[in-house]
Amino acid sequence: MRPIRARREPPAWVVSYLRQGGQAVPDSVHRGDCRMTSGHTRPISQDQARRALAEGRIQACQICRADADLGILD
Structure with missing residues (x-):
């Protein structure tokens, strides 16, 4: 029997x-x-995610709304 690995x-x-x-x-x-x-x-880290969104380099997902969770709203 194989050992069961916990999901990461x-x-x-x-x-x-x-x-x-x-x-x-x-x-x-x-x-x-x-x-x-x-x-x-x-x-990526939370700080990297905030920076990427705040600098306007990339957008937030329209489904999970990462910008709202990070406190960055347009």
């Missing part, structure tokens, strides 16, 4: 990427448990 808890925040011209381009910030993330994500 998802990161609190992730950034999803799109491919454009062969390059990975940051697309949107999501909560770690959001089901709308693409298959290409990278975990």
